[in-house]
Amino acid sequence: xxxxxxxxxxxxxxxxxxxxxxxxxxxxxxLSRLSLTTIGRIxxxxxxxxxxxxxxxxxxALGCDFTWLRNGGSGYVLPIWGKA
Numbered sequence: 327x328x329x330x331x332x333x334x335x336x337x338x339x340x341x342x343x344x345x346x347x348x349x350x351x352x353x354x355x356x357l358s359r360l361s362l363t364t365i366g367r368i369x370x371x372x373x374x375x376x377x378x379x380x381x382x383x384x385x386x387a388l389g390c391d392f393t394w395l396r397n398g399g400s401g402y403v404l405p406i407w408g409k410a
Contacts, residue, residue: 343390
């Protein structure tokens with residue numbers, strides 16, 4: 327398993343995982359069941375504390391640990407597809 331650095335913000339962690347999986351924002355929106363606008367706001371740091379359901383959608387789409395995605399730290403990334 328890959329263990330990325332903790333990265334400071336949710337925005338940085340989402341962008342890192344989306345980039346590692348070669349996903350567009352549109353791809354991430356579809357897979358996470360979130361709007362493209364919401365994905366953009368999260369990645370720009372305009373949404374700092376999204377609802378748990380949004381984090382769960384991102385977790386499923388990005389294949390990473392909920393705790394790591396939400397808080398950073400030592401959670402492991404669990405690649406599910408793409409070039410992780």
